[in-house]
Amino acid sequence: MDDLKTIISKTLNQYQNAKQTSFKNNRLANYFRTEPKRYIESYIKRTGFHFNYDIKSSVGNGRWAIIPWIVLFDTDISTSATEGIDIAYLFAEDMSKVYLSLAQGWTYYHNEFGTKIGQTKIKAVSNYWRKNLKLTSNTFNTKEIHLINPLKRYRTSLPRGYELGNIMSVEYNANNLPDNQKMEDDLALMIQSLEELKSKLINTKDIDLSNKYILSKSVITNKHKNNEYKKTPTKCDYDQQSKSNKITGLKGERYVVEYEKSQLQGNKKLQSKVEQVSVTQGDGLGYDILSFNPDGSEKHIEVKTTTDSENIPFYISQNERQYAKEDNSSYWLYRVYDINREAKLEKYHGNLEQYFSFEPTDYLALKKEN
DNA sequence: GTAAGCTGGCACCTCGACGA
DNA sequence: TCGTCGAGGTGCCAGCTTAC
Numbered sequence: 001m002d003d004l005k006t007i008i009s010k011t012l013n014q015y016q017n018a019k020q021t022s023f024k025n026n027r028l029a030n031y032f033r034t035e036p037k038r039y040i041e042s043y044i045k046r047t048g049f050h051f052n053y054d055i056k057s058s059v060g061n062g063r064w065a066i067i068p069w070i071v072l073f074d075t076d077i078s079t080s081a082t083e084g085i086d087i088a089y090l091f092a093e094d095m096s097k098v099y100l101s102l103a104q105g106w107t108y109y110h111n112e113f114g115t116k117i118g119q120t121k122i123k124a125v126s127n128y129w130r131k132n133l134k135l136t137s138n139t140f141n142t143k144e145i146h147l148i149n150p151l152k153r154y155r156t157s158l159p160r161g162y163e164l165g166n167i168m169s170v171e172y173n174a175n176n177l178p179d180n181q182k183m184e185d186d187l188a189l190m191i192q193s194l195e196e197l198k199s200k201l202i203n204t205k206d207i208d209l210s211n212k213y214i215l216s217k218s219v220i221t222n223k224h225k226n227n228e229y230k231k232t233p234t235k236c237d238y239d240q241q242s243k244s245n246k247i248t249g250l251k252g253e254r255y256v257v258e259y260e261k262s263q264l265q266g267n268k269k270l271q272s273k274v275e276q277v278s279v280t281q282g283d284g285l286g287y288d289i290l291s292f293n294p295d296g297s298e299k300h301i302e303v304k305t306t307t308d309s310e311n312i313p314f315y316i317s318q319n320e321r322q323y324a325k326e327d328n329s330s331y332w333l334y335r336v337y338d339i340n341r342e343a344k345l346e347k348y349h350g351n352l353e354q355y356f357s358f359e360p361t362d363y364l365a366l367k368k369e370n
Numbered sequence: 371g372t373a374a375g376c377t378g379g380c381a382c383c384t385c386g387a388c389g390a
Numbered sequence: 391t392c393g394t395c396g397a398g399g400t401g402c403c404a405g406c407t408t409a410c
């Protein structure tokens with residue numbers, strides 16, 4: 001199986017020649033349809049990211065595409081390259097470069113608004129996300145990307161749509177591709193950004209609703225100090241951000257696993273049973289880490305991690321609160337903070353009501369009966 | 371008035387998924 | 391295995407707009 005760098009390098013080097021040959025049963029086209037999916041899937045499994053995803057790639061259907069692409073979807077918010085927001089490798093027409101981009105599907109805007117207005121709309125939404133996402137790394141920038149020759153006339157609006165749909169990106173020059181490890185690291189950071197964006201959507205099941213919300217520019221988000229509500233395009237949901245920040249969360253969980261093992265150094269049998277169940281069994285158990293007390297009784301540890309101080313509030317669901325009450329004797333909440341500097345840990349045992357106050361952050365709206 | 375550019379509609383192509 | 395259908399993409403063409 002080829003790695004990410006090899007896949008991208010092969011495409012950059014061979015695509016223009018391949019375009020001169022028949023599209024049907026083309027070797028590069030077949031390679032491009034299968035190999036990126038295979039590699040990225042194995043990468044996600046290896047890294048332990050937990051989200052529902054799909055991977056697609058295209059060099060065109062029936063004809064060679066001007067801009068070949070590889071797309072990684074979070075299927076909660078996007079299932080097609082034509083709509084929603086996803087992570088895309090977009091190859092420049094002249095194959096001089098490829099962008100890893102947090103990208104919007106252009107066809108949605110095209111079909112909804114037509115080419116001219118659609119371009120204005122998609123640009124507005126890109127700008128919105130640029131302002132409202134934290135740039136977690138200096139790797140990415142929010143400059144416009146250049147996939148096509150601006151002096152050339154194109155029959156299709158797709159390439160320009162891809163350019164305008166870019167929210168943030170990193171450019172890889174064909175003559176100076178980074179090593180595979182750097183590409184994987186960038187992909188991990190981009191997944192982190194996508195998950196942050198997902199947490200800020202108005203409705204993750206309806207991207208159309210979120211787009212309309214952004215385009216309306218009448219955004220009610222933050223609770224004002226005087227219990228009034230103000231209109232602002234900025235959301236500051238620290239809790240949601242914390243929840244969505246998979247990388248930070250995984251780092252925190254791994255930190256706790258190592259910490260717990262260090263506490264069980266005298267009992268190798270118990271030490272070997274410490275398990276990151278959020279990865280091995282999924283999120284449904286109500287806790288992240290299975291560990292043990294020295295007497296062998298189980299500890300069910302929920303890990304809450306932030307990059308900032310311990311005073312930053314964190315998100316906890318109603319189910320998690322309920323689980324803490326029901327599993328009072330075994331339940332622990334480990335609060336990991338300053339994870340990117342010198343990680344620190346605070347531990348809370350049993351019912352969380354004695355340690356924290358809780359504020360509701362979401363409401364379920366039920367239609368009133370007439 | 372005319373030519374060039376832009377846009378949307380439509381036709382057509384291939385591929386992959388799915389069901390009979 | 392074969393037929394059907396949807397997805398994703400491009401080319402052609404007519405109609406509208408704009409610049410000279």
